[in-house]
Amino acid sequence: MVTDIIAIRNCIGHAKTKIDDNLNIHFWNDKEGYNFSQTYTFEEFIFFYQDFYRLLLIQKVSLTIVKLVQSLRNLLLSKK
Numbered sequence: 001m002v003t004d005i006i007a008i009r010n011c012i013g014h015a016k017t018k019i020d021d022n023l024n025i026h027f028w029n030d031k032e033g034y035n036f037s038q039t040y041t042f043e044e045f046i047f048f049y050q051d052f053y054r055l056l057l058i059q060k061v062s063l064t065i066v067k068l069v070q071s072l073r074n075l076l077l078s079k080k
Helices: 004-013 040-077
Strands: 017-019 025-029 036-040
Touching: 004 036, 004 040, 036 040
Parallel strands: none
Antiparallel strands: 017 025, 025 036
């Protein structure tokens, strides 16, 4: 399964994009097993990526907390 993020990244990488006069961004890719065609207004595209990066940040912070808790636990257990 290909997410929109991966599909858009591949469209950009393979020059399968077009920005019209109204700043609508068109993405399409029908090669390499894709059947992707999506159009975003500039504002929609910015919000789309803001949500994606927020989720990445939340995931990174969560993993960092888990690592810190594990390290603290190991430190406390090693002193017993």
